[in-house]
Amino acid sequence: MKNKFMEKRRRKFSELMIKNKMDALVAISPENVLYSTDAYIMTQKLIRDRLEIALFLPNREPIFIVCGIEESLVRKETWIEDIRSYIEFKESPIQFLVNALLEIGLEKGKIGIETHCLSAYHYDKLIRNLPNAEFVDCREVFKEARMIKDAGEIQILAKAAKATRKAVEAAFLIARPGDTETDVANQIKINLMGQGADEVSFATLGTGEKSMIINPTPSSIPLKPGDIVTADYGGLFSGYLSDLARSAAVSRASSVQSDTYKKLAIIQKNVIESIKVGTRCCDVFNKCKRLYEKEDLIFDMPHIGHGLGVGLHEEPEINPLNKRTLQENMILNIEPFVIHNGSGYHIEDLVQVTANGAKVLTESSMSDKIPIIN
Secondary structure (H helix, E strand, O other), rough: OOOOHHHHHHHHHHHHHOOOOOOEEEHHHHHHHHHOOOOOOHHHHHHOOOOOEEEEHHHHHEEEEHHHHHHHHHHHHHHOOOEEOOOOOOOOOHHEEEEEEEOOOOOEEEEEEEEHOOOHHHHHHHHHHHHEEEEOOOOHHHHHHHHHHOOOHHHHHHHHHHHHHHHHHHHHOOOOOOOOOOHHHHHHHHHHHOOOOOOOEEEEEEEEHHOOOOOOOOOEEEEOOOEEEEEEEEEOOOEEOOEEEEEEEEEOOOOOHHHHHHHHHHHHHHEEEEEOOOOEEEHHHHHHHHHHHHOOOOOOOOOOOOOOOOOEOOOOOOOOOOOEEOOOOOOEEOOEEEEEEEEEEEOOOEEEEOOOOEEEEEEEEEOOOOOOOO
């Protein structure tokens, strides 16, 4: 096997199939195909009809159905040996899946498949060709499988987190009053690529009134002295994402701005310190809410953090309804946000749940002093 971690994932899939009484598990989304096969197929995200399908079974070698144009890439990257390629436009990837299931004898089997990722066209073709099979959504199975990260994943995510922090901080360091949002945003993108990202996944930045908007699109608005700037950026590193947010004051910070940022930074620090194995996600959320109330800040966040991996928002979500307990090697973004006195403030860092508490993977200084763009 090319990747020593893939055998553990394969065993995990088998355990989850048995637990959920599934005869087969089918990955079809770009995220889960990457996670399960170790093959990053860029065009899968861009050309949705070009399906790549990984079929897993409890006691049999997996099957990887790929578009013929991607076969050479797949053979180089994946650990799966049974690769079956279809001719695009001429042959149907769904028919290849149907044929594989019939070959195995699962015409009446219970098949876990990512129904939320299948088009109505493809799903209709699937059930018409296998009318006696039971197809069930397996989204929760993959969520559970991806929730605990292995050492290889943690290494990639930590590298990505540090690279993104450096990219944003370096752009803030050379930004000047009068620069536009787009100027600063583009510099972060350049820095992110320079730090080793394969691509920029998302880029949001807003100044002044726009700092109060969640996920603002950068524009030609100039940075003005006294304004707050917020940026939330993510890049793709070997198929895994980064996600980091920072805020800064332009030229100077008023006492209100400095005090608000300090309160938010202290809240984030205290929330991170509360992250321990066995703690419930809802309890972490409620602690954050109480800290906002203690600091006399308005709290209206639906969540205060989330898992990160091949997907941007993975389990566990840190929200008031999630009673899941934290486990070792969960990877979490902790991101308090607040609107106060006409400005928005956002801080986001990546942490690892360890046996000794939370480890900040961004290697941030965690300072409670607001950065200044001079």
